[in-house]
Amino acid sequence: MAETSSNPGNGRVAFGPFTLSPGERLLARGGVPVDIGGRSLDLLTALVEQPGKVLSKRDLLQRVWPDVVVEDGSLRFHMAALRKILGDGVDGARYVNTQVGVGYAFVATVTHVGDEPAAVPAVIARPAGPPTIGKLPTRMRRVLGRDEDLRFLVDRLDAHPLFTIVGAAGVGKTTLAVEIGHRMLPDFGGRVHFVDLGALEDPALVPSAIANALGIPVQADDAATVVLGHLRHERLLLVIDNCEHLIDAVSGNVERICEAAPDVRILATSREPLRILGEHVHWLGSLGYPENVSGLELEALTAFPAVQLFLERAVAANSSLETDLPAVRQIAEICRRLDGMALPIELTAVRVAMHGMDATLQLLGERFSLGWTGRRTAVARQQTLQATLDWSYDLLPEVERRTLERLSVFLGAFSLEAALEVVADEGIDPASVAAALDELTAKSLVAIDRGRGPNAYRLLEMTRAYAREKLQANDPVAARAAAHRHAAYYLALLEDVLAPDGSLSNGTVRIVGQIGNIRSALATAFEPDGDPALAVRLAAISTPVFFNMSLLGECRGWCARGIAALDEETLGTAWEYELQAALGLALMFTRGNSDAVEASLRRALDIAVSQGDARKQLRLLGRLHIFHERIGDYQTAHDWARMALDVAEALGDPEAIAVASSLSGISFHLSGDQEQARDHLERAVRLARPSERWRTLHYGFDHRNRSIIALARTFWLLGHADRARRLAADAVHEASGLDHPTTYCIALIWALPVYIATGDLTKAAETLEAFEAVAQVNAFAPYMAAVGGLRGNQALQHGNWREALGWIEESLARLRAARYDLLTTSFSTSLTRALMLAGRSGEALELIDATIARCAANGEHIYTPNLLRIKAGIVIAREPDQVPLVEALLDESLELSRQQGARAWELRAALDIARLRAGQGRSADAAALLREVLAGFTEGFDTVDLREADQLLKALGGTVAGSRLDVPSSFATR
Incomplete structure (x- = not known):
């Protein structure tokens, strides 16, 4: 950092043979204008304004390219051009110094044109030892993160009689003041004086301390008058450090100096403003730090x-x-x-x-x-934080001490309303608490950020730890009482902000950033000497907050504790309903589909039925539907969907009908009735309100988005590939904007089959990466188990059956352990294909038979046509003479596809039948079948299956009669 900063602003400055006029945007050498680009000129101006100071690459990029995102390479290019223009390095001339990995500094001597002839040297290294003038303490080698503060104060200090740097203990007020003093030495002709009041205890000695720093001999009793007499016609800068413990005395003396000595400038540091006429306060915040380190290099x-x-x-x-x-x-x-x-x-x-x-x-x-x-x-x-805070604490009046101690029960930000409710008791009235909070804020013991809304106050971590120790040591009973008032306050707050439907749609602003306080309140309520009734209610009512932040694992824990604390008064109440409903959903997505999930959801549904609350019933029917769908019990899931339709029709509400139609549409889709699925899902999308996060949180996932992605899969099966791809992309995009990981995972995992089936493997790979990232970040164990199977399927698409076998077998084992059977059929299909490629056809046949039987038993008929087709391929690969059996399987696949309205399956079956007939010398029959099936398609002609059908149809004209059929090529790729 330079010994002294030269700030040319719009004035002309000189260095070496050059003159720079920033206002005229002109660089001259020996009076002759230099041809220099605009960016290079901006770089030079930025560097010359602060000679000797290392400017980071980021600072230079923001200065020269404020509205454009550019790479470091652009900066290096223009810096190289600037050096060439200046002749940097030629004949020993040095202008710009590079600090590797940090930035650049201007190192030549800079003078204002028209200034005194003595130039101000700009150097990187700092001279040894303290300055001989002004008695300033030795400055720090570098002052980090205070560039804006330094510029602001240095630019304005001379224009105002008094600036007070105000900030919390340990924030760096003294370091900043000392650096400013050193920078201002030339401006005040070396007359910068430093007064350290830290070791002073007697307020009456403040004038003497100022006199001593100024070198004024005081032989009279009234030191203040002597000081004023000497300063009346002087021009100097007085830096007064550590004013807070002598604030009244300092304020009085400083105000007298400002009135009597108009050319004296005062820079004070304090943990609270002096509050005198003419004071300008500069609030010093903390150093910049990353709020979230994830992803930062x-x-x-x-x-x-x-x-x-x-x-x-x-x-x-x-x-x-x-x-x-x-x-x-x-x-x-x-x-x-x-x-x-x-x-x-x-x-x-x-x-x-x-x-x-x-x-x-x-x-x-x-x-x-x-x-x-x-x-x-x-x-x-x-020397220690303890000593630093003792210094502030000992200066506080009793009411402010007690208030500070009790504020330590807050974990994070809090509002004025919260402070009044928690701190006040029979010993401290609310008015005293409000006044004390104002004083503590002014003294920087309580931080305030008006931009946070109502929750503007907080204690810094070190201050909170200190105050908490004091509270426990001074009055354990008061500490316990404050903690209980804190828990009761947050229960009342949550009750107040919740909408009638249990969502947070109307009150999120009041609980933003309050998760720490909610956790603290729950911990207090559940302690052995806590309040069980309060604990149950608080655990139940806080579930929307945990779901809002996607903290399902933590929500699961509090719900379990709340259910364990239920008694006769709370059993069967709305509180138990919320706990059971939330526990079931949280368990399902974080632990798997256990019996405990079903027990909690059924219990919540029973309570809703007993209360006659149709909307609560609908909410639970949706969760039970997805649970039984995930465990592979499709018939029961369909039963829940029918019940949901009855409830919704009784309500007569379009939103309710949309939710129920979504459930029934998905059930029809999985049971193999694609026309019915389309009707119900389109009705669900048509009647549903636009997706909003609060509604998503209320239901546990977004029914509208789930309807859209299910409709995308339905359209693909119906033969509308283009619409399917568009809807899948829309659903994924919309889900990503809801900030709801569960809904996003559902959209991603249901979009994957659409991309794979249509042959967009790049899009499929991107979708899988996104799915894996969301599942891992949110610890969704069932979805994390599914990642392996999806990776195996991806490997299979690229022909890597060895890798696919390992991934899929492990994934199936993990999914079955978690009772997550929604994906087991598709993964079993992929495993069958991998086994065939590995030459293990016997195992493949056994697996495909078991999968067909399981689908028949559980009602998952959607995959049956494709499974029959795949079995035909296995049979003919093992036993080429089993043509009648193969024909029967393919015919059944074709007929069942048509019954389901699944043109995608129909096309695949038709392709394999055509190959079989071509191998038997029946090319005309094969071509006729393909033409018949292809006539039903009006879009998606770039997809894998339709391209393959077109190629086969063209080739059939040259098929040799009597050629034999090998394993269907479609079997190896689909």
Whole structure:
């Protein structure tokens, strides 16, 4: 960083033989204009404005290309052009220095044209030792993440009599003030004076401390008058550090100086504003840190100032520290946990350097440590977080102390309303709490972010840990009472924001960011000395929140605890209904389709029936339908669908009819009646309201989206491949925007067969990758088990039967263990084909027979035509003389396809029959059959099956009579 910053703005500056006029956008050499491009000129201007300072690549890209996304290569190209124009490196001239992996700095001497002849050197290295003028403390080697703050204050400080830097303990106020003081030395002719009030306890000595820093001898009793007398006609900068514990005395003295000495400028640091006339407050926030490290690479992570500070301090303390991507991701997570606060980051970095990442993370996870030590040379109040917070805590009046302690029961953001409800009791009235909260906010002990809506307040992690310790130590009874009021408040809040249908459609803004408080409230309610009735109600009413955040595993745990806590008063109530309904759904998608899932869903349905609540019944019928569909009990699923239609018709509501029609349409689709399926699914889509996330959460998945993707599969079977592909793409796109992983997984896994069947293997591969990612991130165990089978099917499409065998066999075993049988038929079909390619035809025949029998037994007739066709191929491959049996199987496949309206299956059967007839010398019959079947298709002519049929039809004219039929080629690819 440069010793001094030169900020030319629109004024002319000179360096070497060049003169730069940013306002005129002109670069001249020896008075002659230089031909330079606009981007190169912008780069030069940005660098010259801050000579000696390393500007990151990101800063330069944002400055020069503010509205365009460009690659680093563009920056390197224009930087190389700029260096060439300047003659950088020619005859020893140096203008731009590269900091590898960081950025660029302008290193030549820069002067304002018309300034004093003495130029200001711009250097990268910092001179050794403190400055001799102004008695400023030694500045830090680098001030990270404060470029905007520095620019803002340096530009404005001279125009205002007083600026106060206000921020929480440990945020870096002093570091910033010292750096500003050093930068402003030239502006004040070296007259920058530093007053450290940290060690001062007597308010009466504030004027003497200022006098001492100014070098003013005070021999009278009234030091303030002496100071004012000396300053009245002076021009200087006074930096007053650590004002908070002497705030009244500092405010009075500073106000007098501002009135009496108009050319004096004061920069103060405090944990609260001075609140005097003419004060400008600069609120200093934490260093930037990544909110979420997932997906960020090393360069992106190390661009955050908090991470840079941590790395700098940790590597300085232990040069052998590993800083690879996994380690830096852990560091970024620590910085997030520390709220980007500079002092805690420095202390934790030293801890990591001494004791390692794992030990430090373990301690952070178990208990936020307030006792870790930092630099020995730091002032005592900054050597540990404990000392830093003791300093602030000891300055608080009693009501503010008690308020701060009780606020520690909040885990995350909270509202003013919540603070009043939780903190106030018979000892502290609400008005006192509100006043105390205002003061604590002003003193930076409570952070506030007005942009968060009503939940604008929060305690930083280190402050919360400190206050919680104080609360437990000073008054355990009050601590327990505050925790119970906290739990009761969040129960009341959730009751208030829930819509009549149990959704969060009307109140999400009030609970945004409240998951931490809801968890804390649940933990309190379920403790041994908690309130069981409150626990049951809170667990039940919080389920929409957990579903809203896709935290199904956590929801499952709280629901199970709530059901275990049911008593005579809560059994059979709406509370039990919500717990059982949520538990069944959460178990189904995270653990599999166990008996416990069915028991919970049936119990919830019984309660809804007993209460005569038709809408609750419809909600549960949808969940029971998908459960029995997933376990392969299609007849029972169809029964639930019929019951849902009865309930919906009784309600007479279009939305209810849409939900029930979706269930019945899917049942018809799986049972093999595609025309009926189409009618019901089109009605479902027509009557359903546009997909909205709150409605999706209410039902557990999006019925409209599920109808669309089921309709896509139905259209493919009906022979409308183009419509099928369009609908599949629409369903996947729409589901991705709902931010609901369950619905998204359903859309993806049902879209896959459409893409595979139509031959779009690239789209199928992309869909599978997306499905796997969502399943893993959300720990959907059944879907994760299905990934292997889908990968095996993908391998089979590319002819890799060896890989396919392993994937599919393992997946089938896992799916059966989870009772997830919805996919077992298609996976068994793929396994049959893999076995045939492996030369294991006996096993293939045994498997296909078992699969046909299972479909006949459970009502999954959708696949029967294709299974019969595949069996025909196995038979003729094993026993070529079994032509009559093969013909019978193919004829049955063809007839059943026509009964189902499944033109896709009909075409495949017709292809194999045509090959068989051609092999028998019956080319005319084969061609006639293909023409008949192809006449029913009006679209999808680019799909695999239709292209194959067209090729075969053309080839039939040259078929040699009597040629034999081998294994149908379609068998190896479909």
